[in-house]
Amino acid sequence: MNLGRAKAVPYTDNPAGVTGIDKQPVDGPVRVAPPGPKGVGGSGLAGDAVCKLEHHGGDDQAVYAMAREDLDEWEHxxxxxxxxxAFGENLTTEGLDVSGARIGERWRVxxxxxxxxxSGRIPCRTFQGHLDEKGWVKxxxxxxxxxxxxxxxxxGExxxxxxxxxAHRPDHDVTVALQFRAVTVxxxxxxxxxxxxxxxxPEVLRQAREYVAKHGA
Structure with a gap:
């Protein structure tokens, strides 16, 4: 479990010049609750900073999870x-196929x-600057x-x-990885x-519906 504090950095695209992407492990307990609608609510974890509410945080992006196994591959x-x-995730999981999870899948933590x-996380310039890796977004x-x-x-905590x-896995085949490909490449x-x-x-659902309305299924 990882929390971030607002930090001034030179690489963020936030006009305020601060970011909470630098998450650090904590032991807890930490309160987890819906933070409120996008643009108003930040992180779902108490004490975790979300600094650009226009694009981050809110009820539908309350918690970000990354698999330790994926971090290990990137380490190599x-x-x-x-x-x-390291990737700004709140939850670093083990033994769970996070990107292979289905949309609507429910986890008991x-x-x-x-x-x-x-949904999946869309990389941004702040993420690239945080890792200091050229061409990181692509x-x-x-x-x-x-x-x-x-x-x-x-x-809860x-x-x-x-x-x-x-706790629940839907019977459709729409995974996080599929959703990510659909909205990016x-x-x-x-x-x-x-x-x-x-x-x-909701923003992804809107994109899908607009695409079908324009191009058909």
Missing amino acids: ELGRSLAHG GPTVLLEVT RFTRRGAPGAYLRVIEP IRAGDLVEI ERTLLPRLLPAGGALH
């Missing part, structure tokens, strides 16, 4: 150590918190393993080391996202 490729939270997968996009944003269904269990896939329905991040 980049030739450098990547600690928990610890005894009380229930989260629901909504490189991360090509990999197609973006990690998952989740909304809070049932609030979590601690480092809490068990993450899949292969927009012809957008109609394939519609079976996930209202579990999709």
